Amino acid sequence: MGTASSIQHTSKQALFNVSKAVKKIAGFSEGRRNRLPRNQPRPPRDEDSCGGNDEKYKIGNEDGVVCRTQHSHIRNATMGKVGQTMSKKASAQKLEDAVTEFIEKLGNDEKLEQAKLQLIRSPSFDVWKCKREELVSYIMLMFGDLGITNELDISYNKLKKWLVAVEQNYITDVYFHNFRHAFCVTQMMYFMIHELKLMKYMTTLQLTILLVACICHDLDHPGLNNLYQEKAHTELSVLYHNCSPLEHHHCAVAFQLLSANDLNIFGNLEQTQFDEVSHIVIQLILATDMSIHDQILDDFHQKLEEGFSFDKPEHLLALQKILIKCCDISNEVRPLETSKVWVDRLFAEFFSQADRERREGLPVEVFMQQTKVKKANDQLAFIRKIILPLFERLGRVFPDVNGRILRSLHESELFYERLSHDEIGQLLTDDVTQQNNKKHVTFRKLEIPKVVVSDCSSERAI
Numbered sequence: 001m002g003t004a005s006s007i008q009h010t011s012k013q014a015l016f017n018v019s020k021a022v023k024k025i026a027g028f029s030e031g032r033r034n035r036l037p038r039n040q041p042r043p044p045r046d047e048d049s050c051g052g053n054d055e056k057y058k059i060g061n062e063d064g065v066v067c068r069t070q071h072s073h074i075r076n077a078t079m080g081k082v083g084q085t086m087s088k089k090a091s092a093q094k095l096e097d098a099v100t101e102f103i104e105k106l107g108n109d110e111k112l113e114q115a116k117l118q119l120i121r122s123p124s125f126d127v128w129k130c131k132r133e134e135l136v137s138y139i140m141l142m143f144g145d146l147g148i149t150n151e152l153d154i155s156y157n158k159l160k161k162w163l164v165a166v167e168q169n170y171i172t173d174v175y176f177h178n179f180r181h182a183f184c185v186t187q188m189m190y191f192m193i194h195e196l197k198l199m200k201y202m203t204t205l206q207l208t209i210l211l212v213a214c215i216c217h218d219l220d221h222p223g224l225n226n227l228y229q230e231k232a233h234t235e236l237s238v239l240y241h242n243c244s245p246l247e248h249h250h251c252a253v254a255f256q257l258l259s260a261n262d263l264n265i266f267g268n269l270e271q272t273q274f275d276e277v278s279h280i281v282i283q284l285i286l287a288t289d290m291s292i293h294d295q296i297l298d299d300f301h302q303k304l305e306e307g308f309s310f311d312k313p314e315h316l317l318a319l320q321k322i323l324i325k326c327c328d329i330s331n332e333v334r335p336l337e338t339s340k341v342w343v344d345r346l347f348a349e350f351f352s353q354a355d356r357e358r359r360e361g362l363p364v365e366v367f368m369q370q371t372k373v374k375k376a377n378d379q380l381a382f383i384r385k386i387i388l389p390l391f392e393r394l395g396r397v398f399p400d401v402n403g404r405i406l407r408s409l410h411e412s413e414l415f416y417e418r419l420s421h422d423e424i425g426q427l428l429t430d431d432v433t434q435q436n437n438k439k440h441v442t443f444r445k446l447e448i449p450k451v452v453v454s455d456c457s458s459e460r461a462i
């Protein structure tokens, strides 16, 4: 697998040395920064992320919200270890009781942290009940829990600054491809790391790569897909010759951010290691382009037929691509009340793109036309043709996938099967376009590259 060989080679090997003697942080980071100059900060955002202005997603006012949010959030947690053989709803109730009981006994910060870790280790974690700042702090918890901050010697401040910069480089007004989506993909990966015990097979650096790729995989997504980029001959489509233009852009923004000295969470790696890490992160982000879905699935299938081995770098990379793809389209692994919102948001993004295409005189795909789409039908098809086969293939390496993950997917399948008989999604949550009718969705003209590396200051303290 060429340059990725040493990072990917054999599990649980000490792959990098962070001792003071080998750190060349200053020179190393300066060099990279000089090659990739910083850009102008983006104007401040006017609202609190997706759904921030919607009553439905509001958690309360700013005063005292942290405490109330944490507790209501923990109380509303669902599933987890409890009730793995029960339905999504029954297991949710059981865990809710268990967590409520647990909270009553909480006496200090450490216990609260443990309770939070329990929450984010579950696919039932409800992203809609959190403020953006909380999401950043949850990712910090994941890094601490997996030993990443220790092993890569990342300071609390640097990690926080990097995450805040990443969060600011997702576009708030985009219905689906916003920071909450990136968080969900990351949190699902964190869940999978525990559920499938990936730490037995991968090094801490390899796990870090997975999480970083998830966090960055849709950076600066404009809410207009690759088809639009091509049809409208956007700057991105020209720059990347219509070859996964969005995914290449997400990579470009990710590495613009990492090029800043104070944001480079890989700053303690040697240059060659940084290059190898970058190479893998880029390949994982590029793998999220659904137009190469079959190709990636076939490649993994071939490795399975050869006899999958964690010790073969090319096998490991194929598996990592499947993992990030699973997480990227994993909303249906979550409880229906969470996943339904994502379905509506995805369609709202499609419809918004279709409106724009009509305004610009471009052809509009049928699956994006509000008058033609049958949400339940389409979702059922997506579950059956894309999601289930992908997870089932992952299950060939990790049989644990066949437990609660597949059960949950089959529950969703059943739900949409029933709904598709009634159609047309009357039982789905209110259309997001109606929820957001006060909000004007404005897509900025793409400027390449545009990255925010400033404004990570104390007023945004986590």
Ligand SMILES: Nc1nc2c(ncn2[C@@H]2O[C@H](COP(=O)(O)O)[C@@H](O)[C@H]2O)c(=O)[nH]1
Pocket: 177, 217, 218, 288, 289, 290, 328, 329, 330, 331, 332, 343, 346, 378, 379, 382
């Ligand atoms: N009909 C559905 N399409 C979905 C769903 N989840 C994801 N998707 C599609 O896949 C891509 C994923 O790639 P991304 O990196 O752009 O997030 C996404 O754009 C959708 O087109 C789903 O639940 N239903």
Ligand SMILES: [Zn+2]
Pocket: 181, 185, 217, 218, 288, 328
């Ligand atoms: Zn995505």
